[in-house]
Amino acid sequence: MVAEYSVAEGYDIASFNTEESISNDRFIEVKSFNGQPYFFWSRNEIDIARIKKHDYYLYLVDRLKINDIDYIPTIIQNPHSEVLMKEEVWDQRIEKIRFSLK
Known part of the structure; x- marks a missing residue:
């Protein structure tokens, strides 16, 4: 669990x-x-997914189904290619823009 530290x-x-x-x-x-x-x-x-390519996986967990005995999360290998570059499958919307003083 890298995220712990x-x-x-x-x-x-x-x-x-x-x-x-x-x-x-x-x-x-x-x-x-x-x-x-x-x-x-x-x-x-996104940057790490691009660098690690096929070694990077995105696990999408539905909180409404997680306690179901036969539930399996959606697992996407190489999401940089399979999500970010597939605009016909995934809608993308910018939620935040960072501004910094020049």
């Missing part, structure tokens, strides 16, 4: 793809929602 890593969990993995090769960002899937993605999370 650092929020700057761009992911919540450093894990392993297989039992044979000798170093962390699955980096998981967890987002939760109610009902229809949606999430907010920070600039840092």
Whole structure:
């Protein structure tokens, strides 16, 4: 659980793809929602997803179903490509803009 000691890593969990993995090769960002899937993605999370590509996973957890015995979250490998670059599948809306004095 990387998120317990650092929020700057761009992911919540450093894990392993297989039992044979000798170093962390699955980096998981967890987002939760109610009902229809949606999430907010920070600039840092987007950058890390772009860098880590197929080693980066987005786990979308529906809070309304999480206690269902057969519930499985939506898992998206390489979300930089599969979410950010798929505007025909995912609506994108800017919620915040950062301004700084020049």
